[in-house]
Amino acid sequence: MKPVVLKMGGRLLQDRNALDALLAVCASIKQQRPVILVHGGGDQVDQWLAKFGFSTEKIDGQRVFHQRSKCR
Secondary structure (H helix, E strand, O other), X not given: OOOEEEEEOHXXXXXXXXXXXXXXXXHHHHOOOOEEEEEOOHHHHHHHHXXXXXXXXXXXXXXXXXXXXXXX
């Protein structure tokens, strides 16, 4: 049986009631099919990038960098 894949946004991690509701739905679905839960972390990633001096913007939901970055 194919799993149900659910993607939640990173902001959901900041709302305990919404997260609990989603996990309850996942538990219910899991009785019928496997569940794969994928989470974003956009807010946290934005904070880390700003902390290290990177500027970004979102265009059509995609993070866009305007600076060149180097991996060391």
